Structures are given as structure tokens and as C-alpha cells.
Amino acid sequence: MPAKKTAYWIKNTHLLRQDEFVCSFCKSKAAKPSAICPHCGSNMKGTKSDTGWVDEMEAIDAFFDD
Numbered sequence: 001m002p003a004k005k006t007a008y009w010i011k012n013t014h015l016l017r018q019d020e021f022v023c024s025f026c027k028s029k030a031a032k033p034s035a036i037c038p039h040c041g042s043n044m045k046g047t048k049s050d051t052g053w054v055d056e057m058e059a060i061d062a063f064f065d066d
């Protein structure tokens with residue numbers, strides 16, 4: 001059993017295109033934050049942006065609702 005890794009998403013906001021999320025562990029990019037990094041399998045503890053931790057799932061839900 002591999003040790004469980006934990007990481008978080010780093011939110012990159014872009015003015016003219018969709019936000020992207022970067023895994024703090026493997027630096028892979030994702031279009032949306034997920035509970036587990038699809039690339040390295042880390043357990044994602046949350047999302048961090050330049051302004052700090054983002055824990056508002058409602059905001060993320062709204063982001064997905066297109």
C-alpha cells in the first residue's frame with residue numbers, strides 16, 4: 001500500500017479563459033478541482049488561491065453549472 005499523499009489545488013484565475021487548478025504535489029493541471037488528483041492520486045484538502053483558502057463549495061458548484 002502506498003502512503004496516502006495529501007495536496008491541494010492551487011487556483012489560477014485567468015481573465016479571458018477558464019480558471020485552472022494546479023495540483024500542489026505533481027503540478028498537473030485540471031479544469032476543475034476534484035477530491036483526488038487524477039494524475040498523482042493525492043487526497044486534495046482544498047483549494048488555495050492568491051487570496052487564501054477557498055472553502056466555499058457553493059462557489060465551486062456555481063462554477064460547474066454552465
Ligand SMILES: [Zn+2]
Pocket residue numbers: 007023024025026027028037038039040041042
Ligand atoms: Zn497531483
